Amino acid sequence: MRSIKWALALAAAAITVLTFNAASAQGTLRIGMTASDIPLTTGQTDQGGEGMRFMGYTVYDGLINWDLSSFDKPSDLVPGLATSYGVDPADASKNKWIFKIREGVKFHDGSEFTADTAVWNFDKLLKNDSPQFDQRQSAQGRSRIPSVASYKAVDKYTLEIVTKSPDASLPYQLAWIMMSSPAQWEKLGKSWEAFAKTPSGTGPWKLTLFAPRERAEMVPNKEYWDKARIPKLDKLVLLPLPEPNARVAALRAGQVDWIEAPAPDAVASLKSAGFKIITNAYPHNWTWHLSRVEGSPWNDIRVRKAANLAIDREGMQELLSGLMIPAEGFMPPGHQWFGKPTFKLKYEPAEAKKLLKEAGYGPDKPLVLKALISPSGSGQMQPLPMNEFIQQNLAEVGIKVDFEVVEWNQLINIWRAGATDPSAKGGQSLNFTYFIQDPFTGFIRHMQCNLKAPSGTNWGHYCDPAMDKLLDEVRNSFDPKEQTAVLQKVHEKMVDEALFLMVTHDVNARALSPKVKNFVQAKNWFQDFSPISMGN
Amino acid sequence: MLLYTLRRILYVTPVAIGVSIICFLLVHLAPGDPLTAVMPIDATAAQQAEMRQAYGFDRPLPIQYGIWLWKVLHGDLGNSIASGRPVLSEVSRAVGNSLILASVATLIGFTFGTFFGFVAGYFRDSPLDKAASALSVFGVSVPHYWLGIVLVIIFSAQLGWLPPTGAGPDGSGNWRPDTEHLRYIILPAITMSVIPMGIIARTVRALVADILSQEFVQALRAKGLGEWGVFKHVVTNAAPTALAVMGLQLGYLLGGSILIETVFAWPGTGFLLNAAIFQRDLPLLQGTILVLAMFFVMLNLLVDVLQTTLDPRIQRT
Numbered sequence: 137m138r139s140i141k142w143a144l145a146l147a148a149a150a151i152t153v154l155t156f157n158a159a160s161a162q163g164t165l166r167i168g169m170t171a172s173d174i175p176l177t178t179g180q181t182d183q184g185g186e187g188m189r190f191m192g193y194t195v196y197d198g199l200i201n202w203d204l205s206s207f208d209k210p211s212d213l214v215p216g217l218a219t220s221y222g223v224d225p226a227d228a229s230k231n232k233w234i235f236k237i238r239e240g241v242k243f244h245d246g247s248e249f250t251a252d253t254a255v256w257n258f259d260k261l262l263k264n265d266s267p268q269f270d271q272r273q274s275a276q277g278r279s280r281i282p283s284v285a286s287y288k289a290v291d292k293y294t295l296e297i298v299t300k301s302p303d304a305s306l307p308y309q310l311a312w313i314m315m316s317s318p319a320q321w322e323k324l325g326k327s328w329e330a331f332a333k334t335p336s337g338t339g340p341w342k343l344t345l346f347a348p349r350e351r352a353e354m355v356p357n358k359e360y361w362d363k364a365r366i367p368k369l370d371k372l373v374l375l376p377l378p379e380p381n382a383r384v385a386a387l388r389a390g391q392v393d394w395i396e397a398p399a400p401d402a403v404a405s406l407k408s409a410g411f412k413i414i415t416n417a418y419p420h421n422w423t424w425h426l427s428r429v430e431g432s433p434w435n436d437i438r439v440r441k442a443a444n445l446a447i448d449r450e451g452m453q454e455l456l457s458g459l460m461i462p463a464e465g466f467m468p469p470g471h472q473w474f475g476k477p478t479f480k481l482k483y484e485p486a487e488a489k490k491l492l493k494e495a496g497y498g499p500d501k502p503l504v505l506k507a508l509i510s511p512s513g514s515g516q517m518q519p520l521p522m523n524e525f526i527q528q529n530l531a532e533v534g535i536k537v538d539f540e541v542v543e544w545n546q547l548i549n550i551w552r553a554g555a556t557d558p559s560a561k562g563g564q565s566l567n568f569t570y571f572i573q574d575p576f577t578g579f580i581r582h583m584q585c586n587l588k589a590p591s592g593t594n595w596g597h598y599c600d601p602a603m604d605k606l607l608d609e610v611r612n613s614f615d616p617k618e619q620t621a622v623l624q625k626v627h628e629k630m631v632d633e634a635l636f637l638m639v640t641h642d643v644n645a646r647a648l649s650p651k652v653k654n655f656v657q658a659k660n661w662f663q664d665f666s667p668i669s670m671g672n
Numbered sequence: 673m674l675l676y677t678l679r680r681i682l683y684v685t686p687v688a689i690g691v692s693i694i695c696f697l698l699v700h701l702a703p704g705d706p707l708t709a710v711m712p713i714d715a716t717a718a719q720q721a722e723m724r725q726a727y728g729f730d731r732p733l734p735i736q737y738g739i740w741l742w743k744v745l746h747g748d749l750g751n752s753i754a755s756g757r758p759v760l761s762e763v764s765r766a767v768g769n770s771l772i773l774a775s776v777a778t779l780i781g782f783t784f785g786t787f788f789g790f791v792a793g794y795f796r797d798s799p800l801d802k803a804a805s806a807l808s809v810f811g812v813s814v815p816h817y818w819l820g821i822v823l824v825i826i827f828s829a830q831l832g833w834l835p836p837t838g839a840g841p842d843g844s845g846n847w848r849p850d851t852e853h854l855r856y857i858i859l860p861a862i863t864m865s866v867i868p869m870g871i872i873a874r875t876v877r878a879l880v881a882d883i884l885s886q887e888f889v890q891a892l893r894a895k896g897l898g899e900w901g902v903f904k905h906v907v908t909n910a911a912p913t914a915l916a917v918m919g920l921q922l923g924y925l926l927g928g929s930i931l932i933e934t935v936f937a938w939p940g941t942g943f944l945l946n947a948a949i950f951q952r953d954l955p956l957l958q959g960t961i962l963v964l965a966m967f968f969v970m971l972n973l974l975v976d977v978l979q980t981t982l983d984p985r986i987q988r989t
Binding site for chain 1: 705707708710714715717718719720723726754757762821828832835837845934935937944950951
């Protein structure tokens, strides 16, 4: 009798333990990325937005992070490793910024993050003769912080950054810069190659396995400084699956639980098989960048407006199985910088023809244009059918478009070289995809007069002193609300003057197994994996 | 025999030099920036120039070739621009995986190809010949990229019998000959085997038909040799050519598996080349192409020597 009671007690205890473990075990999430390799793990990652999403904001933090907590609110900057920041009120030039470092933050190796650590990381990117300078990280990070002139640690928890000129967009630049652990680097013999295998950041995830070209595995950082963002999962696994059909097959076969960018023609079958297709607006723009050099027909506002009114954006949505948001401006609808432009991007071919007639074009004098496009490319969605759709729309109103199809990497070179470069072959339009998440990438680089090639990527050589004045105001508006108001004016001018052929925005589609729970897709290129758990 | 082998080895030297020049120049002819993988899209001209200098791309092409060749002769294929890892280690691992896949595919292709070829040749103009020929035509005609996707849809997505991607569980990059890993090689190997199967079947069919029509076969039968004995003579006479074709197919599979390896995410040279092409990773491209090309050259040498061993008449001609 006594032995039976002991056995029952032991069984109850075992059941309790197993049940407890089952309740607290939140599972392993396996993600199929579009990248063909694991992004650089040393801190300043590569592979563009996907690299920052999976290896930047997971293993690391910046002084300033993005708020990735909401599906429907705009995503903006929030304090990261700096609890507060702003222009030094005592500095009349407005070039000096003071950052208060968050106290008590530890790297994964246990060492503390301080102002000196931040300086060390800036040296890693900007100071060629520093022992920790890393060419590969510098290549990725240096161009993200063009405003930074100098920096120093005022005390253990105070960092000072001086800009080359007043630039209120500095926080957006700093959100790109990830902080690696100097102590870990020293411990590993001052080798970035060794650091890549066992990296150390302050982020919510710790990298536990790095197999190049195969997979990366991460586990939660239980000591993460933001307790609300300690991950719920047991493990996060990243797998490079660059071929879209292979990604879909891996999801359908249960090899992965989540895939980035499912092929549009696979969406219907994935949905019918019970998988979730998650989408959201985010600061992405698929557009035709218009040449404004002398002689370009795009210099006539009537032609630009006519082209914008000729595009059947709703019709294009069907072409992409619904995986797009028709453009209403350059920014996605609802974006905090959208403002209230008066020019409406509707499908009005009759109005388009009328405007072209006023501009002197018609059946006797057709408008003939050349557009540079690519058959594929990062963020380019489905460029060939989409561009052919636009070509057809424009032909219906009397604009004949010839394509110059170039390989994506070559298109990037042409974009960098500018519209007057021989490589553009006289093309008056260039189909490109833009990351438009901050004032520089969203507006300044496209439109500032002194950012034509080779100084920048104002491909079309657009120059308007009134716009330059607004862009200068953006840089000198240090109050976030004021800056937002100016950015809205910039956007309104862009749309009202139809400076681009504004077509569509991607929706950052991903396909998830029904087992994936609590994922909140933010309106951002980057995402937060902390709240996710795996159900049955 | 020894002299013949030495002569063949000597002929390989100018071929190897030519291959190295072509490997080096071809990737430079392609448009695009070799520093795409390491520079953000809107890097300024000054930043691009700095990076170009850091990686040595600002030097004249002949000097870049000389430096590269010198390193290659010392066993150094440089470092991948995208990953920073030595190209030799990346390629070695990938070549191993591709060799395994290509070998299994060639074996499957050779086995079924010779079987279909012998059946078709022995029973020429019969329904069996027509069926075997139809299968071999299917093998050489069907786009194997499409076939791979179809097999994945049926056997992975619908039936769940076989995994669709990778060389092992959890994206493992190292295939091992155990039960679990065997499941991962089945679909890519079958997909890859259809072309060599078709080619070998058609070659063997023609060979067998030709040999069977020769006088010595009639003489063997007239002397009372049974069909099994005749069959052995047919095999012996058909073997050198069939072997040569198999060797060439193995070489082609090693170099031409980029689509299959991408569809199945098989971590071989094709998958590596795909990544290198999209990233414009010149050192990785050059190193991988050079290794594959040299492998093909060596394979041809081996096949030539083996053929001579099997058929000494070839050496005398």
